[in-house]
Amino acid sequence: MVDTIYVEDEIIGTKKAQEIISKFRHAKVTSIKRFGEVFNPSNQNFRIQKTNPSLILAKKQKGFVLDAPKGFGIGDQNNYYFSHMYNCLYDCSYCFLQGMYNSANYLVFVNFHDYQNEIEKTIKRHKEKKMTFFTGYDCDSLAMEPITNFINDFIPFFSRYKKALFEIRTKSINNTVFRKHDPLTNCIVAYSLMPEALAQILDKKAPSVSARIKNIKYLANKGWRIGLRFDPLIYCNNWKDQYSELFANIFKEIKEENIHSVSFGSLRFPKSFFNKLLQYYPNSEELSFLRSNDKGIISYDQSIENEMNEYCRSELMKYSDARKFFSCG
Amino acid sequence: MIEKNFEGVSVRWVIALKGEAEEIIKNYGMKRVATTPFPVYKNKDFDMWLILSGIGQLNAVAATTYLHVKSDASYNTIWINFGIGGSRNFKVGELIQIDKITSSDFQDNYYPSPSAFKNNNIERCNLITVNKPEKIFENDGVYDMEGYGFFSFAKKIAPYELISVLKIISDIPGTDLSKIDKHRVEILVSKQIQFIEKVLENLLALQKILFLQLRDPKYFDEICLQNKFTFSQKVTLRKYLTQWQARFPLRNPLDEIRQKMTASQILKKFSDNLLR
Numbered sequence: 001m002v003d004t005i006y007v008e009d010e011i012i013g014t015k016k017a018q019e020i021i022s023k024f025r026h027a028k029v030t031s032i033k034r035f036g037e038v039f040n041p042s043n044q045n046f047r048i049q050k051t052n053p054s055l056i057l058a059k060k061q062k063g064f065v066l067d068a069p070k071g072f073g074i075g076d077q078n079n080y081y082f083s084h085m086y087n088c089l090y091d092c093s094y095c096f097l098q099g100m101y102n103s104a105n106y107l108v109f110v111n112f113h114d115y116q117n118e119i120e121k122t123i124k125r126h127k128e129k130k131m132t133f134f135t136g137y138d139c140d141s142l143a144m145e146p147i148t149n150f151i152n153d154f155i156p157f158f159s160r161y162k163k164a165l166f167e168i169r170t171k172s173i174n175n176t177v178f179r180k181h182d183p184l185t186n187c188i189v190a191y192s193l194m195p196e197a198l199a200q201i202l203d204k205k206a207p208s209v210s211a212r213i214k215n216i217k218y219l220a221n222k223g224w225r226i227g228l229r230f231d232p233l234i235y236c237n238n239w240k241d242q243y244s245e246l247f248a249n250i251f252k253e254i255k256e257e258n259i260h261s262v263s264f265g266s267l268r269f270p271k272s273f274f275n276k277l278l279q280y281y282p283n284s285e286e287l288s289f290l291r292s293n294d295k296g297i298i299s300y301d302q303s304i305e306n307e308m309n310e311y312c313r314s315e316l317m318k319y320s321d322a323r324k325f326f327s328c329g
Numbered sequence: 330m331i332e333k334n335f336e337g338v339s340v341r342w343v344i345a346l347k348g349e350a351e352e353i354i355k356n357y358g359m360k361r362v363a364t365t366p367f368p369v370y371k372n373k374d375f376d377m378w379l380i381l382s383g384i385g386q387l388n389a390v391a392a393t394t395y396l397h398v399k400s401d402a403s404y405n406t407i408w409i410n411f412g413i414g415g416s417r418n419f420k421v422g423e424l425i426q427i428d429k430i431t432s433s434d435f436q437d438n439y440y441p442s443p444s445a446f447k448n449n450n451i452e453r454c455n456l457i458t459v460n461k462p463e464k465i466f467e468n469d470g471v472y473d474m475e476g477y478g479f480f481s482f483a484k485k486i487a488p489y490e491l492i493s494v495l496k497i498i499s500d501i502p503g504t505d506l507s508k509i510d511k512h513r514v515e516i517l518v519s520k521q522i523q524f525i526e527k528v529l530e531n532l533l534a535l536q537k538i539l540f541l542q543l544r545d546p547k548y549f550d551e552i553c554l555q556n557k558f559t560f561s562q563k564v565t566l567r568k569y570l571t572q573w574q575a576r577f578p579l580r581n582p583l584d585e586i587r588q589k590m591t592a593s594q595i596l597k598k599f600s601d602n603l604l605r
Contacts, residue, residue, distance in 0.1 A: 032438070032440070033438065038440050041489060043484055043485070043489055044442065044488065044489045045539060047538065048488075048490045049442070051444065278568060279543070282542075282571045282575065287575070289576075290572075301604055
């Protein structure tokens, strides 16, 4: 899989770095001073790198825990996100990462302990408030679990802070780590979902939607709390039928009581990201419906956005309590 | 083999000395087209050029810059620095592709993209560029006198994925440098020419991917010739035509344009059509 590993000199001797390196016996290991030497140069091509990504192991220096964008959340007052990794195993056509980064290489920050210290401080600073920590937005943490052991390290950590919710956003059907631990009441395994026909075109390298639903059922039966994330909602010719069928399929398999939250939001990008994406996928019909608005955001026409949000909300209300619904926009 | 009919082929070689370049010049049928300030060679059928830079980093930067301008190289051009080098880690005659470049003079390191190395089974190693011929080989790696200078400029004019530094080992600890003559170097290169071809083939495959990404959508030039578009209108037009091709592959966008339509009216027409 990975044939080149770049490792920062500062962390090459750490246990975590060595543990990860040992999983790629045939990879060429190259030492670097800072990850930016490899990750940041602007004249790199994301799509070409994506065909053969390298792994970069580095130490995160600052910005361990960040405020989630305003309006983003699943019911708590304070919302934060943290990223131990940039870039993803999967190759979804609409993914903002390919517009955001110059490099498709997997960048893993191995100093998990520093993240935990910062999260601990944040929890203690806002003792009285309910808060959620999101992960899996700059990568799919669960998909990379066999390499990083990130979730295996963070489940025991969050078990000490029951008031803080820990959301793992994923498309992965790897459930090994959830079999190893007892279900944690403050951990949400949040699945990104879209109609199967669209996923077959857009969610490249990711498990099929039916496999994701099967895995959700397995985890729910084990006692893990589930999040359903219809983000992004994708507009296409028969989107209403496709989404209705998707919702029906999910709730045929999963009991509503196992669902912690449901969120949805339509496709949108900053302008500069979108221009890169269009270059990468000139034949994508799904991207052809997007327009620039006066705030420099590329999104569907407002009427399409409203129609999609309202329709999906009303369809989902057939199966679930609307108090569990949240917007991703 | 080079796909001569593919319009995106564009290759530039930067090589210090004639002895190192001779086999490449012969293999790709290049003829001399200039003598000063640097000897330059070119293939007449497709866009491949070669420059003899002379020894040293300054010459390498100057020659790369000169060739970039003289040959009107596009962004999507393959740049290869090829030549001999010394090492304590390899045998004489081995071909090495460089994956990290350091200099005895500068702090920054460079990392050629591993995409260019994929599946060719050629040894990979770091390069240390120095200012005078190395005899001691204190560190692991390959020593040369041009690679760093070449890469420091090439990375500004081409994507990382299309830049490659290739070295053939000519000297190891104990080698008498006075015995490395033109003839001996030519023999070393001729033995590796098939592997050099393989590296180039891989780079050409990457170039093709990039070319398809960067080219303008169908009818873009035609529409721009018919009407006066500002720079930002051209950006929008490019976007709309790309979306148009994906959405209405059987509809010709030229049919939407009526005579006397202004650039703004044309863009509005496309935008309205693409809305739903």
